[in-house]
Amino acid sequence: MTENIKEKLELVVEDEDAEPAQLHPCCPHGPTLLFYRQTPNDGYFACSAHRDRKLCNFRMEKSDWNYKHRQPLLVGKYPNAVTSDKVYIDPTRELEALSQDQVHAQYFFDDKTLEFFEDQFTALKIDKVVCMGTPRLHFHLRRTGNIKSFLLDFDERFAEHLNPQEFCLYNMCNNHFFYKRQPFEMFLKCKSQERLLIVTDPPFGCRTELIAHTLRSLRRLHNDLNELPVNTPLSIFWVYPYYMGNYIRKDMPELAACDYKLNYTNHERYTNVGPSSRSYGSPVRVFTNVPLELLQLREEHGYKFCDKCQRYTALENTHCERCNNCSSLNGQTYKHCTSCDICVKPNYVHCTKCRRCSQREGHNCELYQSKQHCWLCGQLGHIETNCQVWRMMQRWQRKRKQFQQQGCLICGQSKHNERKCLQRYKYFKESHFMGHTVIMPRHL
Template sequence: MKKDPKNFQKICLISKNGFDINKVPCWPCLLYSRQTQKKNSNRQFYACSTFRDRKLCRTFHWKDEFEKKMKNDNFQDKMIFLNAIQAEQNEIQLKMDKNVQNLRKKENASLASFMFNRETVEFISDSILSMGYNGVICIGTPTVYYEGLEKYPDVDFIFMDIDENKNPELHGKTAKNPFIQYNVFNNHFYKSSDKEIIQNFIKKHKKMAIFIDPPFGGLIEPWTWSINNFLEDHRKLHKSKNRLHLYAFLPYFLKRWLSKFQQVNMMDYRVTYEKNRFNRFHKNSAVRIMTNANLKLFKCSQPEYRICEICKIVVHKNNIHCKSCGKCVIIHNEKRQHCSKCSRCVNSLNAFTHCDNCNACVNKTHNCGKSEMGCKNCKKGECEMRRDCPTKRRKIKMAKCVSKE
């Protein structure tokens, strides 16, 4: 279905105490809401939880039309439809044409393997895996999984991923625990028996850790719900102080979104990946480790990092401790200065200064009383998706007309 940029501007996830999932032949979907500018109202639809590109997954159903169609069908057709869905899910095969499957393997960044480089793997192995865990769940982190199997044979590792082609057995690797095909965005196990395996795994190990490297373009809210299920199961089974530790690999600017759903701290270690055509974070990486563990427990022997004498945590060698803030404030190579009125450090390279009228540190060229937030093209707050901004579309149209002349 072709989108009309004049009507649709905002897409958000609908949630009511978990997931609103509708079973369709593709796989369990999530329920989204799309805001329409024309009627100033929302319209809900079912779509794929993982792939945002329609070329990779064509599943799309307007909720009102789909429910109406189901009501109009007779009972027998409904049962045939639901039985067919259940059979397809048990087969663990997505019924898509060969062209789409080939496109996934070659051009899809959602299924691409992002491998940590050797320095990052060594840090994870020496500083995190050495903390005495007896059970580790790796979700989309094959390098951590293989490194753990080699260096820590006494620790139980289990590997979970949405792509069945990453099954270690297909690559000649043998492990104590089986590979589990799992979609973290909707907490869906492709085999019903795998869910029982995970529950027994959590029940068996008290001191556990979860490593997850989610797609940066995916919504954070769905997969945090899935992780919360693991955390809650571990808390109920093991009523002790040893809670399940989470290690999520995300860009530092996504921490504020993750903090809405998880109480995490950001480790000042720059996660780097092996260079490939999908990956931009192989040099001067913005990716950090978000964890609910105590940051004072970690150490790093790499020359680019040190232990802050005041914070007692691992920081980059260029990081600076602010006595007023009581913490190391540099996040990503920027220079910062402390503002006593705001009681925080601000970026000094962007010519920020404190404005008494706005009661905030803002750019010197700002307009007092006017919000700087919103679309950079039309300077309004309504356009939350810049690609749908009418001002931007007019600029593109004018540029095309000039090029034709």
């Protein structure tokens, strides 16, 4: 799902315990979403699957909606599947891929990527896989027969090849099942020793908060059906470009990116073959809550084991002693900037005015700084030298001198910056939860 207007729309995502069908009106594609530009009270409901009104023209102002007059949500009848006894047939190799990026963006994994997934399932001793928007993976597992899988997909053509015990027409943006979901619930029920994992490959234009909401809802359903504590983790593989990692971690901070570069057979850029392929390989990665040290990447595919990180990394990813990590994300060999005290892309240059590395010299410093998070207070929109919170704290603490811009603003030393200053605790208190950090000034 993408935005077709210049003004950014905000999105209301309810708590996981709430049922969207009870709170929102429905269109033919299930419960709608509530969008707004200023406040939720001025919002409107629109289709969750189609942002193009030519594909679904449903729109209702929030002021016109009365949930007491809602219509019951209809569940479709599963079509008569024309299945074949030859389970090795894979229709994704014959069907024309649906190519509307706003809705389907249907791209299929290549064979090496399928091998990667099967390697991980074997290493993690996975017994069942929910294939959410990954039809080729489902048919691959169906053919090999070693792991059970269930396909949730928005392409109704797969109903012609699969039975209700392994497929349901599904909208991942609102967790809506178009057919009865009992077969899927039966699949989610596991024996005491069985392990289940969800693999999802959403359209890259999708709002990440919607996918995160759906994954949490499926986790809750799985835990309820198996009588597990509500917060019991469920293994997740979320396929997305590395440069969207900040959006994913904002919604699911427990997910980390694996170095493996996933290739598609029918995408010119997201692959390492062909004249239009990226010189540093596909940007698509797997974000997962599975500890990265448990994943197995093949050396013959261009990966190595880092003894210091204790995990597999890409060959070009060199270990940084200062960061204590193999920091590269995009297929290049990163370099460590002593001023920023982090690893950055090799073509980046350091701007002393911005106190950051940027992709080019001569940039608009004011605009660049407006998009940065302050290393002192953690807020977006300024850098440390313009931090009003810090200036107030300086006055309250009666700081005796101002330090040079090139040094640490907290202690004045030049060997580190404010993010790694050992005296931070005197001025800022930080809380950490599942990879997310909240910074609060101590004297406000």
